[in-house]
Each structure stands twice: as structure tokens, then as C-alpha cells.
Amino acid sequence: MRLIKLIILTIKAMFFDIRAFANATYRYCEDANWKRYVTVTKGLKKGFPTLDLLDLLPDLNESITNYTYLDGTSRVTDIIVLKALARKYENCHYLEIGTFRGESLVNVAEVAAECVSISLSDKEMNDLGFGEHVKFQRFFTKELKNVLHIHHSSLTYDFSKLNKKFDLIFIDGDHSYKAVKKDTQNAFNLLKDDNSVIVWHDYGYSYNTENWITIAAMIDGSPDDKRNKIYHISNSICSIFTNQKFNTSFPKSTDFPNKTFNISLSAKRI
Secondary structure (H helix, E strand, O other): OHHHHHHHHHHHHHHHOHHHHHHHHHHHHHHHHHHHHHHHHOOOEOEOOEEOHHHHOOOOOOOOOOOOOOOOOOOHHHHHHHHHHHHOOOOOEEEEEOOOOOHHHHHHHOOOOEEEEEEOOHHHHHHOOOHHHHHHOOOOOOOOOOEEEEEOOOOOOOHHHOOOOEOEEEEOOOOOHHHHHHHHHHHHHOEOOOOOEEEEOOOEEEOOEEOHHHHHHHHHHOOOOOHHHEEEEOOOOOEEEOOOOOOOEOOOOOOOOOOOOOOOOOOOOO
8 A cells, every 4th residue: 555655646746846856866866876885885884983072072162153044054063063173273274165155154263263265256156057146155254354265166276376274174065976075185185284174064964864975975085094084973964084083983873862952042133
């Protein structure tokens, strides 16, 4: 009965919106293929191990501002992680690949000495058909004095022009395999020293659901001797490269809580 019902629902969905159905089917098949690539070809049966947020940031007590709760931004804990990591460095130098409105960047800029953002130019976004989204570029960060905005695709930009190295690099640009791989390769060449870290966004589609295409690109873009130092950060959809040693695991239950968060929320019109 369930199979018959599934067939009927599938036929109805196809006729209701064939384009949406085709896109959803394509995304499912693509994700399945990348999962096979990571788990079988690369041998990471469960993806990367999980690093507990409170092991990474044991004294976590952070707040963020200018958060919109709109699509196209990181989750609250993702930005908290970035800001808390930046705070650990004296005169932190921060690179962000892919900024959009700038919710993560504006928060890191509060505690970092210098920030560099590389994100598509308005022309590049218009050429790619982003429409009205173009006018929201750098909404929160365009006036910040300690932020250098580079209006250019990270895939073709010559990072040697910067003549800079960074303590903290956040990769959140184009989420295709090709782009994440290229951004990852560039990021490893831009780390300042052994204490520097890379954070990738969209390690998962959700807290508990892996994004296999991102994981595949991270693997293939990372030097062979660095891959065993990449971890998923619990309670976030981020992953991190760090030389610091931690106890990590593959949690058997991702829904069972081992910590809680205190949240204070206020809002104002802009």
C-alpha cells in the first residue's frame, strides 16, 4: 500500500510542477553520488568526526548583533563560533570568502583588527542573474573602517595581490564542488601560522544532515596531511581545520542534547 501511495504521489507531483520535481530529483541523485564518493571512494564512512562546540570554545559567552533571520545567512551558532574564534587572536586578521549582506562579517569585525572580504562584484552578480539580491550586497559592512571589500570572484582572484596571511578564514562563497575545492586550496595557502584555522559553512544542510558535495570538495581541496585535522563543529553547520588536538567522536545520537544555550533576543527596525 505504501508503494502504491508513493507512486500516486510521485505522479501527482510531476504533473503539478515538472520543473520543480526534476530539480528535486536531480539534487537527490547528485547528493547520493557525492555521498558515495566520500563514503566509498574516499573511505570516510561517516564524514568528518565531530568536535564538541564547548571543547573548541570552553568559555563561550558571546553575543551577536545585526542578525536578520533571513535566508542567505549563517545560523546564530555559526556566527557565534566565528566571533569567539576571532576573539582568541590578538589583532586577529580575518578573511571571509562570500559575504552577501554581511551578518557574519559585521560581527567578526567588532573583535578583529583587520578583515578582508572577497565577494562577487555587482556586475558579476547581475550577469549570474541574482536580480534584486545585488542591492543587499555588503549591507551591514560597507562603511566599516577595518574591512577591505574586494569585489571579485574568489575563483579568479589573485590572492598574492593581498600580500597578507590570516589567522581565521571563513569559506562561504559559491557552494559548488569546483568553487569550494578552489576556495579550500587558496585558504590553506593563506594561513598565517600553525595556530591559524579555516572554517567552512554548509558542512551540513542542517545540524544533523551532511552536505556531501561540500565535504567532497573540502577533502579534495585540502593537502593530504591536513585532512585528518578537519572536524564538524557540533551544534552548527560549520566545519573547521585546526592543528590543535581535540577529542572528537561520531555521535551515535545527534538528537540527544548534551548542552543548552541561553538566548537573549531583541529587535529594532532599520
